Amino acid sequence: MDRHSPRSLALAAVMALGLGCDAPASDPVAAAVAAVEPPDEAAPAAALALSYAPGEGTTEQAIAAAQAAVRARPDDVAAYDALATWLLRRGRETSDGSYRLYAEDALRTARALDPDDGQALLLSAMVLQDQHRFRGAAALAREFIAAHPDDxxxxxxxxDALLELGDYDPAIDAYQQAMNLRPDLRSYNRAAHMRWLLGDADDAREILVLAIDAGSERDPESRAWCFVDLGDIDLRTGRIDLAEQSARAALHLVPEYWPAQVLLARVLHRKGDRDGAIGQLSAALARRSSAEDLLRLSDWLVEAGRSDEAALREREALALVGAEPRAWAHWLARHDREPARALELAARERSARNNLAAHDTHALALLRSGRLDEAKAASAKALALGTQDPELLLHAAMIDAARGDVAAARAGLQRARSLDAGVDPLLADALASALGEA
Known part of the structure; x- marks a missing residue:
């Protein structure tokens, strides 16, 4: 097979490191597993899931049909699984976390009816992932794989869980196993993400196009998610017009799709349409609040001279610090504010996940605290896979400059700007000035 064929591109994405297939199993997390174990008493009636009042639209009507099936067949495990599946899908479409609560209720009933039900087990693992309980999700996923090795x-x-935990080798093996079993939108999407992490944005883009083409018209949200991933890569590598095309394609598939609204806002800001960006991001935040985007909006409002509104958004973001410590840590470190607090929050993030973003934020927080050797080590972890993310490279260059390695700092800044000429102007311009390049 030609190594440049679409299939080989996807396979290369998960085989590029030449890693073995023997992934070490982590110890199961009893507390996480217990959270989805069925109760001993008789199966509950999934009253919460059935209390949801569906609205208009394809997914909402699918939820209504699934509720009707549960009412008609209250002992049918598959009916509860289907209801949970549609509720989780609607949650992804709307970015509304309350759908997860309805889905969990249906899953508890399914597990009570049949503790060995594979679909309920898998969906429960996905719920744990959504709650950032990655070790528990990995434990349930392994249990599912043992019972369903061909799925x-x-x-x-x-x-997905292993990647968040920083277990890159076994994560790649898991994705390769999925690709071998079934090359489809989901496996192509993961392959593309790995290719991006491994430093090849062009291959990642090609594989995401494969993922989009492999999608179904019956599942527009999954295709919209792939368009957002594609646009994010383009935005990070300075291809602004392509990023906008992807954002609008996603919104065409799923109107008011929150991830696409955020992407479009970022694109508009990069294109100099500050008012349009503020309006777009405000609309997205009206659907779902996130500390990262509230802080992003605060920065944009400061740029626009709207300091009172910016302060309000900061306060709103502060209320979410418990769920999103990395967002706050990164923002504080980026603005060189409260270095001790930034470091504390970065450490809290790393206690839950150990991915590249967590290491990058930790490195920036260590830099602001003057712990330069530790910052260098953390930055090396953030770049361990060779990821060509301009912001990661910029932060590494800042650390090199602080350590007195001017040549490395200049090379890093040049590399970051060659990938994206508009990479974080606040930090890039400050570094250039410090290096005498402004």
Whole structure:
């Protein structure tokens, strides 16, 4: 097979490191597993899931049909699984976390009816992932794989959890297993993400196009998610017009899709349309609040001279610090504010996840605290896979400059700007000035 064929591109994404297939199993997390174990008493009636009042639209009507099936067949495990599946899908479409609560209620009933039900087990693992309980999700995914070795869903969920935990080798093995079992939108999407992490944005883009083409018209949200991933890569590598095309394609598939609204806002800001960006991001935040985007909006409002509104958004973001410590740590470190607090929050993030973003934020927080050797080590972890993210490279260059390695700092800044000429102007311009390049 030609190594440049679409299939080989996807396979290369998960085989590029030449890693073995023997992934070490982590110890199961009893507390996380217990959270989805069925109760001993008789199965509950999924009253919460059935209390949801569906609205208009394809997914909402699918929820209504699933509720009707549960009412008609209250002992049918598959009916509860289907209801949970549609509720989780609607949650992804709307970015509304309350749908997860309805889905969990249906899953508790399914597990009570049949503790060995594989679909409920898999969906429960996905719920744990959404709650950032990655070790528990990995434990359930492994349990599912043991019972259903020919189903690609288990390795995909396992790979996602392991990636968040920083277990890159076994994550790649899990994704490869999924690709071998079933090359489809989901496995192509993961392959593309790995290719990006491994430093090849062009291959990642090609594989994401494969993922979009492999999608179904019956599942527009999954295709919209792939368009957002594609646009994010383009935005990070300075291809602004392509990023906008992807954002608008996602919104065409799923109107008011929160991830696409955020992407479009970022694009508009990069294009100099500050008012449009503020309006777009405000609309997205009206649907779902996130500390990262509230702080992003605060920065944009400061740029626009709207300091009172910016302060309000900061306060709103502060209320979410418990759920999003990395966002706050990164923002504080980026603005060189409260270095001790930034470092504390970065450490809290790393206690839950150990991915590249967590290491990058930790490195920036260590830099602001003057712990330069530790910052250098953390930055090396953030770049361990060779990821060509301009912001990661910029932060590494800042650390090199602080350590007195001017040549490395200049090379890093040049590399970051060659990938994206508009990379974080606040930090890039400050570094250039410090290096005498402004």
């Amino acid at each position: 690609s869903s288990g390795p995909l969920v396992l790979g």
